[in-house]
């Protein structure tokens with residue numbers, strides 16, 4: 001187990017982006033939860049929206065491969081930060097470095113993904129990880145795209161969900177302020193959802209439907 005964790009955490013880019021990772025004690029930070037939840041839920045389908053270098057898709061992919069049930073990670077990212085996700089062969093090779101081979105990458109925004117056949121075919125999702133553009137509007141769009149497709153044990157995780165940090169990741173001229181927290185404040189008022197904030201790294205919020213049956 002430690003081998004692939006060391007390989008992952010030895011990549012400086014995969015230690016970035018606020019998941020509380022640390023190489024010195026091979027600590028995946030919030031990554032333990034991503035991997036652990038995917039082992040517990042045993043998903044058929046996981047959707048990950050947005051990732052800088054693939055930390056979350058890799059951990060989800062690894063967990064699904066380690067489950068007997070297997071499963072697929074749908075990774076949606078239009079590569080708006082740089083060209084990292086633009087070349088399909090390079091993307092496949094990147095995930096293969098970590099022996100992860102169950103990720104389907106969609107070089108598109110969520111807005112574009114919901115127009116495609118793969119979205120129409122994806123009737124049920126077990127875990128949705130929302131980590132794309134961190135505005136309240138985009139968080140709402142991403143949530144709405146999958147909320148009615150959650151499986152009985154399904155859940156949605158929002159990263160960068162606590163605080164209103166300013167980000168220059170899309171260039172200085174496109175500086176913006178995170179407002180995912182504002183959207184989640186709305187969801188917290190809706191009695192049909194359970195919402196739990198975990199204030200570690202840059203924040204993670206778990207959202208599950210309240211089921212009365």
Ligand SMILES: C[S@@+](CC[C@H](N)C(=O)[O-])C[C@H]1O[C@@H](n2cnc3c(N)ncnc32)[C@H](O)[C@@H]1O
Pocket residue numbers: 016017018049050051052053054055056076077078079080081108109110111131132133138159160169
């Ligand atoms: C930089 S990541 C956020 C960092 C993340 N916390 C991580 O661990 O890697 C945000 C990603 O969201 C993607 N993105 C931006 N707008 C999007 C949208 N509308 N739909 C899907 N992905 C989007 C960007 O291409 C970028 O790669």
